[in-house]
Amino acid sequence: MKGPALAVLLALSAAACSRDRGVQAAEGQKPRAVRVEAAQVRDVRRQVDVVGTLAAREEVVVSAEVPGRVARRRTFDTRS
Secondary structure, eight states, X not given: OHHHHHHHHHHHHHHHTOHHHHHHHHTTOOOXXXXXXXXXXXXXXOOOOOOSOOOOSOOOOOOOSSOSXXXXXXXXXXXX
């Protein structure tokens, strides 16, 4: 299976690299203006704006086992 697939890939690559097609396509066209800028290092913020409904994978019900009021709540930092 790899042999025929490789042969087809090589044939397509050779056909795609033909110089005659590019020269024919470029004939009669005016040169296009190109603007060049220096590359810059920047932070890219990953943000996606969406509209829809958010559904949880699991639901949990939290309730007290004894009646009463919570006087103080302790939190623990689980980050390492």
